[in-house]
Each structure stands twice: as C-alpha cells, then as structure tokens.
Amino acid sequence: xxxxxxxxxxxxxxxxxxxxxxxASLASPDLxxxxxxxxxxxxxxxxxxxxxxxxxxxxxxxxxxxxxxxQRFDADPxxxxxxxxxxxxxxxxxxxxxxxxxEAFERWERxxxxxx
Amino acid sequence: xxxxxxxxxxxxxxxxWVHGLSDLGQDKPASRPSTGPDxxxxxxxxxxxxxxxxxxxxxxxxxxxxxxxxxALNDMLESAQAPTVLALFLRAVWVCAPAAxxxxxxxxxxxxxxxxxxxxxxxxxxxxxxxxxxxxxxCIGQLHAALDRFEKARRAAMRSKDAxxxxxxLEAVVASGAPTPEYYRMLQETAALCVPGSYILxxxxxxxxxxxxxxxxxxxxxxxxxxxERNHLxxxxxxxxxxxxxxxxxxxxxxxxxxxxxALPQRRSLFVLRFLGESxxx
Numbered sequence: 023x024x025x026x027x028x029x030x031x032x033x034x035x036x037x038x039x040x041x042x043x044x045x046a047s048l049a050s051p052d053l054x055x056x057x058x059x060x061x062x063x064x065x066x067x068x069x070x071x072x073x074x075x076x077x078x079x080x081x082x083x084x085x086x087x088x089x090x091x092x093q094r095f096d097a098d099p100x101x102x103x104x105x106x107x108x109x110x111x112x113x114x115x116x117x118x119x120x121x122x123x124x125e126a127f128e129r130w131e132r133x134x135x136x137x138x
Numbered sequence: 139x140x141x142x143x144x145x146x147x148x149x150x151x152x153x154x155w156v157h158g159l160s161d162l163g164q165d166k167p168a169s170r171p172s173t174g175p176d177x178x179x180x181x182x183x184x185x186x187x188x189x190x191x192x193x194x195x196x197x198x199x200x201x202x203x204x205x206x207x208x209x210a211l212n213d214m215l216e217s218a219q220a221p222t223v224l225a226l227f228l229r230a231v232w233v234c235a236p237a238a239x240x241x242x243x244x245x246x247x248x249x250x251x252x253x254x255x256x257x258x259x260x261x262x263x264x265x266x267x268x269x270x271x272x273x274x275x276x277c278i279g280q281l282h283a284a285l286d287r288f289e290k291a292r293r294a295a296m297r298s299k300d301a302x303x304x305x306x307x308l309e310a311v312v313a314s315g316a317p318t319p320e321y322y323r324m325l326q327e328t329a330a331l332c333v334p335g336s337y338i339l340x341x342x343x344x345x346x347x348x349x350x351x352x353x354x355x356x357x358x359x360x361x362x363x364x365x366x367e368r369n370h371l372x373x374x375x376x377x378x379x380x381x382x383x384x385x386x387x388x389x390x391x392x393x394x395x396x397x398x399x400x401a402l403p404q405r406r407s408l409f410v411l412r413f414l415g416e417s418x419x420x
Contacts, residue, residue: 038417074414081410093322095406096363097356103413 026052030061036111040073041066077110084127087120091127105136156211157181157233181233185253190334191288192251193230193281196237203265207234210268221342221355224362226278228332229285229339250284258288282343289340304331304338312353329360363405 030047037043041064048058084106085092095102109130117123130136157177178194185192198204211234214223230250240249246260261284267277307328314321332338342354 074411077414078407078411082404082407085406090319090322092406093319093326094317096360097322097325098359099363099406099409100413103410106410107414107417 023052023054023057026050027057027061032114034069035073035076036114037073038107038111040069044069076115077107080110080115080123081106083117083120083123087122087124088128091124105131108134156215156227157184157231178233178235178239181231181235182255184231185251185255188231188334189253191230191253191258191285192255193232193285194240194249194251195232195234196240196242196247196249197234198247198265199237206265207268210265214268221358222278222282225332225339225342225358226281226285228358228361229282229289229334231334248281250288252288259284286343289335289343292335293340302337304328304336307331308338308341308350308353308357311357312350325356325360329357332357332361363409 030044030050030053033047034040034044044061044064048062053061085095091102106127109127112134113126113130115123117126157180181192181194184190195207198207215227237247241251241257241260242249243260245262248261248263250258250261252258261280263277263280267275307324311321311324311328314324328338338354338357342351342358345351345354
C-alpha cells in the first residue's frame with residue numbers, strides 16, 4: 023500500500039546507505055508485488071542523491087530557522103555536521119516549518135547530548 | 139594521465155585561495171593559451187594590496203607531478219579542518235607559477251616572497267611531501283616556520299607601539315566566550331582581521347596560553363568560512379542572503395517561500411553535502 027511505500031522510501035532517505043536500507047525493506051509483507059518491483063528498480067545513485075537533497079533541506083531548515091544554530095555551525099562546522107547527521111538518522115522528518123525543525127534539533131540535543 | 143574532472147572542478151573552486159592552481163590540471167599547460175588573467179601577476183597584485191608575503195610553488199615539469207601536486211593542494215583546501223592548515227592559507231598569498239618566473243636557487247621548488255615580490259627564502263618541498271593530507275605533515279611545518287621567520291623579522295622592525303588591529307578585539311573574544319548571538323557576531327567581525335601578518339595569526343603562532351590559542355583557532359575557522367570575495371561558490375552561483383531567520387515564517391507570512399530552504403545555495407549547505415557525501419556508511 024502507498025503508506026508502506028512511503029515508509030520504505032523515508033527510511034531509506036534517512037539512512038547513510040539508502041540503497042542497502044531499500045533492499046532490506048523489499049521483503050516487507052505490506053508491499054504489493056508491483057510496489058516491490060517498482061522499488062527494486064530504483065537506481066542506487068539516484069536514491070543516494072535524493073537522500074542527500076532531503077538531508078540538505080533539513081539542515082537548511084535548522085540553520086535558517088534559528089540564527090543561533092546557524093552561528094553554532096559557523097563556529098565549528100564539522101562538529102555541527104556530525105551532530106546533525108545523527109539527528110537526521112534518529113529523528114524522522116515530520117515538521118512543516120524551519121522553526122519547528124530547529125526546535126526539534128535542540129530538543130534532540132538536550133535529550134541525547136548531541137554530538138557525543 | 140590527466141587530472142580528473144572532479145579534481146579540476148575542485149581546483150576551480152579553490153582558485154581564489156591558490157592563484158594558478160587550476161593551471162596545474164592542464165596536461166600541456168604551455169600548449170594552451172591562457173584565457174584568464176596571469177595568475178602570477180594576480181598574486182603579486184594581491185600581495186601588494188594586502189601587504190602580504192607570497193608563497194610561490196614552482197609548477198612541476200612532469201605531468202605526473204603536476205597532477206599529484208594539484209590533487210594534494212586540493213585535498214588541503216577541500217578537506218582542511220585543522221587550524222594549522224587553514225591558517226597557512228590565511229598567512230600568505232599562494233601561487234603556482236612556472237619555475238622560470240620564480241627566484242629559485244638550486245633544488246628549491248618553493249619560494250617565500252615579500253609583499254613587493256622579492257625573494258625572502260627558498261624551500262625544497264618535493265611533491266611527495268605534499269601528499270598524505272594530515273595537519274602535521276612535514277611540508278606544513280616547514281611553510282609555517284618560513285612564515286614565522288619572515289613575520290618575526292617584520293615585527294622586529296615595527297616602530298609603532300600602538301595597539302594593532304585585532305589586538306583589543308582578540309582580548310574581548312577571550313574575555314567573553316559565552317555562546318550568545320552577540321559573541322558569535324563578535325567572532326564574525328573579529329575574524330575579518332585574520333589577514334596575513336595580523337596580530338591574531340601571530341598570536342596564534344606564539345602564545346603559550348591555551349585559552350588564547352583556542353580563541354585564535356576559533357577565529358581562524360570563522361575567517362576560513364567567512365563569506366567574502368575570495369571564497370566563491372561555483373561559477374554562476376550566487377549565495378542566497380537571508381536577512382533574518384525564518385523561524386516565524388509560515389505559509390502566507392513574509393518570507394514563507396524560503397521556509398523550506400529550497401534553491402538557496404549557501405556555503406553551509408555545500409559543507410554539509412560534502413560531509414554527508416564523504417561520511418562512510420555504517
């Protein structure tokens with residue numbers, strides 16, 4: 023069903039190896055034969071680029087949604103990117119506006135200790 | 139053998155930091171007429187304008203070595219995070235030029251020039267020494283040491299006892315340290331003073347105080363990422379300027395169309411894309 027296709031694609035786009043996650047998800051019993059064939063035909067590089075774009079957009083929402091977070095990124099880009107990478111893997115994208123995503127990132131940091 | 143397209147693109151992006159770097163990627167430099175300004179002349183102009191020393195690297199004779207050097211310099215520029223590497227590009231104007239145009243002596247392939255282009259000292263840094271991108275590699279230490287000798291002599295000849303640009307600003311950064319928006323704004327403004335021969339870069343090299351050194355390193359990172367005319371996005375791309383955060387923006391509100399961040403090319407995004415692209419899969 024469509025919701026399962028969306029769930030599979032979303033999980034793949036949040037993973038560091040989207041294609042591997044996609045392949046592992048093909049066994050889901052909630053996929054129809056057609057859906058499984060369609061997902062199996064997705065190009066690995068295309069999926070990886072899609073995942074990068076999705077992740078990049080989430081990052082931009084965070085640093086543009088809260089000026090302080092943008093400044094923190096400027097102070098130490100690598101540390102911030104490392105924390106953001108973990109956040110994007112652990113927190114599903116379910117926010118509409120940048121401010122909400124920025125708040126979610128800060129909440130996640132408080133809860134998990136951020137980049138540690 | 140020819141340089142890879144990816145490396146050539148990186149060279150073009152990095153060109154503002156190393157004049158003539160993209161020329162290293164050509165398989166037969168002499169056979170192709172240059173369509174742009176002369177990199178060596180541009181470097182001399184920048185040195186004069188900034189009152190900065192120049193680090194001139196002789197373009198290797200063989201294609202294989204040219205490709206190696208271009209790749210090594212690109213690695214330094216593209217993957218550099220260590221202040222030791224970043225500061226090296228902030229301390230001098232870099233240029234790759236034909237050996238015949240440089241005041242080299244026997245066996246030398248790098249020469250340190252003063253702001254008017256006169257030879258200060260030469261170095262032997264074989265191409266192999268530029269590979270292995272780590273912050274503590276031998277050639278980086280050699281280049282910093284040469285710049286230290288030049289800077290020490292220059293400072294010994296200085297007569298003014300007034301505070302230098304960056305001196306009071308650095309004190310303020312060290313005294314503050316609280317991660318507030320004002321603090322970051324102060325960092326951004328002070329980072330603009332991390333120029334060749336500056337008080338901040340010299341203090342970073344000489345201070346025994348770890349706290350001060352840490353503050354200098356933070357400023358160096360800011361100076362490296364600070365948007366300015368030397369740090370270009372790819373050709374044809376203009377960085378989107380966000381005048382204010384979009385946190386309160388919703389559909390229909392002012393700025394709502396930029397809420398998702400789509401099609402807003404920013405250096406921050408390029409950094410993150412590179413980080414994510416190079417981060418190994420779990």
